[in-house]
Amino acid sequence: MKKIKVGIWGFGKTGKLIADEFLKDSRFVLSWVVRKNKIKHSKFASSDLGYETNIGKIIPISDVSDNFFLKNPVDILVDFSHNYGVHSYKNAAKSGIAIISGVSNYQPEELSLLKSLSEITPVLYSPNITLGVTFLMVASHVLKKIIPNADIEIIEEHFKGKTEVSGTAKKIAQTLELDESKHINSIRVGGIVGRHEVIFGMPNQTIRLSHSSISRAAFGQGAIFAAKHLIGKMPGLYSMESIIADMVRKHCPTY
Numbered sequence: 001m002k003k004i005k006v007g008i009w010g011f012g013k014t015g016k017l018i019a020d021e022f023l024k025d026s027r028f029v030l031s032w033v034v035r036k037n038k039i040k041h042s043k044f045a046s047s048d049l050g051y052e053t054n055i056g057k058i059i060p061i062s063d064v065s066d067n068f069f070l071k072n073p074v075d076i077l078v079d080f081s082h083n084y085g086v087h088s089y090k091n092a093a094k095s096g097i098a099i100i101s102g103v104s105n106y107q108p109e110e111l112s113l114l115k116s117l118s119e120i121t122p123v124l125y126s127p128n129i130t131l132g133v134t135f136l137m138v139a140s141h142v143l144k145k146i147i148p149n150a151d152i153e154i155i156e157e158h159f160k161g162k163t164e165v166s167g168t169a170k171k172i173a174q175t176l177e178l179d180e181s182k183h184i185n186s187i188r189v190g191g192i193v194g195r196h197e198v199i200f201g202m203p204n205q206t207i208r209l210s211h212s213s214i215s216r217a218a219f220g221q222g223a224i225f226a227a228k229h230l231i232g233k234m235p236g237l238y239s240m241e242s243i244i245a246d247m248v249r250k251h252c253p254t255y
C-alpha cells in the first residue's frame, strides 16, 4: 500500500512527539518538519529523536519559499506550532495538501484563515486531538441534554509554563453553552501534560467526566487517527467530534 507522506509544522514539546508517532507508524512516511528555532539541531527529525536513521528532514522556516510545497510535496501537513503558523503554509492548500491543525489558541483572524483554506483542501482543526478528550466532549454534550439543569464546571490542569487558558476547556464551554469566563477553573502546576474534567452537579449526585494526557504521545496518536480519517476526503472543514459522534451512533448499544 502507498505510504501517506506527512510534513510537520512546529518541532517543539508537542511537535517532537507527533513526529515520533508518525516515525513509528509504517503506514506513514515523515517527509519533513519545519521549525522556527535557529538553535543548532540535527538535520533529520529521526536522528534528533535518537533513532539511527535519517528520516524527516528538518527545514528552518526561513527556507520556506513560495514554491516550497511544489518542491516538497506531502499528503498531509500537521501543525503544532503557533497560532500564526497558518500564515506560513497557506500555499499548502493550493497544492491540495490536507491540513490538520492542533494549535489550541487561535485568534479570530488565524481561525478564519484556516477555515478559508478548507474551501480548497480538507482541513481538520482540534484544540485537543486526543480520542479521549473528544469522547469526553461528546459525552458531556449528551449529558447536558439529559440533565439540562445540572450545575456544570470545567477544570483544566496543565504544566506551570502554559500561560493561556486551555483551548480545549474553551471549546467544551462553547459546546455546553457556558460562559467561559465564569465556568473554567485553571490550575498550573509542575509538569502536568493536560487534564480536563467536566463536573455535573445535582442535589443528590455528582457526575465527573475526566481525561488525562499522560504523555504528549497521546497527541501524536490522535493526529494519526485524524490523518487516517482525513486522507482522500473532499475539501471541507472536518472535526474530531464529528468522527467520534459517528462512532458513538454506530456503537451505541440498544437495551
Ligand SMILES: NC(=O)C1=CN([C@@H]2O[C@H](COP(=O)(O)OP(=O)(O)OC[C@H]3O[C@@H](n4cnc5c(N)ncnc54)[C@H](O)[C@@H]3O)[C@@H](O)[C@H]2O)C=CC1
Binding pocket: 009, 010, 011, 012, 013, 014, 015, 034, 035, 036, 037, 061, 080, 081, 082, 083, 084, 085, 086, 088, 101, 102, 103, 104, 105, 126, 127, 128, 129, 130, 219
Ligand atoms: N490539539 C492538541 O491536542 C494539542 C495542542 N497543543 C498546542 O500546540 C501548540 C504548540 O504546543 P507546544 O509544542 O507545547 O509548544 P512549544 O512552544 O513547545 O512548540 C511550538 C514550536 O513551534 C515553533 N514555531 C512557532 N511559530 C512557528 C512557525 N511559524 N513555523 C514553524 N514553527 C513555529 C516554535 O519555535 C516552537 O518550537 C500550542 O498551541 C498548544 O496549545 C499542544 C498539545 C496538544
Ligand SMILES: O=C(O)C1=N[C@H](C(=O)O)C[C@H](O)C1
Binding pocket: 104, 105, 127, 128, 158, 162, 165, 166, 167, 168, 169, 193, 194, 195, 213
Ligand atoms: O499547551 C498544551 O500543551 C496543551 N494545550 C491544549 C489546550 O490548550 O487545550 C491541549 C492539551 O491539553 C495540551
